[in-house]
Amino acid sequence: xxxxxxxxxxxxxxxxxxxxxxxxxxxxxxxxxxxxxxxxxxxxxxxxxxxxxxxxxxxxxxxxxxxxxxxxxxxxxxxxxxxxxxxxxxxxxxxxxxxxxxxxxxxxxxxxxxxxx
Numbered sequence: 001x002x003x004x005x006x007x008x009x010x011x012x013x014x015x016x017x018x019x020x021x022x023x024x025x026x027x028x029x030x031x032x033x034x035x036x037x038x039x040x041x042x043x044x045x046x047x048x049x050x051x052x053x054x055x056x057x058x059x060x061x062x063x064x065x066x067x068x069x070x071x072x073x074x075x076x077x078x079x080x081x082x083x084x085x086x087x088x089x090x091x092x093x094x095x096x097x098x099x100x101x102x103x104x105x106x107x108x109x110x111x112x113x114x115x116x117x
Contacts, residue, residue: 002026002106004095009111012085016115020080022095022108027076029053033098034071034078038091038113045094049080062088085115 003025012018024031035050049069050058057069068081082089095108 002031002097002099004097004106004108006093006095006108006111009093009113011114011116014086014115014117016085017081017083018085018113019082020093020095020111020113021077022079023075023077024097025076026097028071028073028078030099031097032100033096034069035096035098036069036078036080037094037096038089039094039110040088040091043091048093050096051078082113087115087117089113089115 004022006020006022008018008020010018033050033052036048037045038048039045048060048063049067051069051071066084071078091113092110093113094110097106
C-alpha cells in the first residue's frame with residue numbers, strides 16, 4: 001500500500017503561481033510513474049503531468065510551458081510548479097502513483113486549487 005499526502009493548494013489570482021507537493025509513504029524509486037491529475041466540477045479527471053522513474057516527463061497540452069513536474073528522490077516527494085495560472089486551472093488536483101508490476105494505482109486525497117480572474 002502506498003499513501004500519498006498532498007499539500008500546497010489554495011486560492012491564487014490569474015497570472016499567479018502555486019506549488020503542489022505530494023509525499024509518498026514508499027520509496028519513490030519503487031514507483032514507476034508519478035503524476036498529477038485534476039478534476040473540475042462537471043468534468044472528467046484528466047492528466048496534468050507525469051514523471052517516470054528515469055525522469056521522463058509528460059504534460060497536457062493545456063499546461064505545457066506553464067507547469068513543471070519534478071521529483072526529489074531523497075524526500076520521496078513530487079512537485080507541481082504552476083505558473084501563469086488561469087481560471088481554467090481551477091480544479092481539485094490529485095497525486096497519483098503507478099506501480100506497473102502490481103498493476104496498481106494509488107491516489108492522494110486531493111487538494112483544491114482555485115484561480116480567480
